[in-house]
Amino acid sequence: MAETQSVNQDGCPVARTADLISNKWTPLIIRDLAKREMRFSELERSLKGISPKTLSERLKRLEDSTVIERTCYPEVPPRVEYQLTEKGHALLPVIDSMREFGKVWLADEECD
16 A cells, blocks of 8 residues: 555556656657767757747756767867766657557648
8 A cells, every 4th residue: 555655655657657748849859869969959850849948948948857868079169968867768668659550540631
């Protein structure tokens, strides 16, 4: 019973995962970073319609959740790249399932 109460207080695993990825941009950021390390400007270009402020907020949240890591290179001008962590790579089957669901059940438009 104590275990059930703990899960209810902290949210079930599905609720915690949904909280992490349940906005328009986060799954798309993870999708893009699955391909390779990317700079902020590359992500901004690949995510048509995202504002720089929103992208910064999402990247910070993913970094705080250890889904991505941010690497700063000591160059002039400074170069910052983002990549998935092991935890981020573990989310890829979830993203792939979303893609397959969309293809089968929401197949009105093509996308990556």
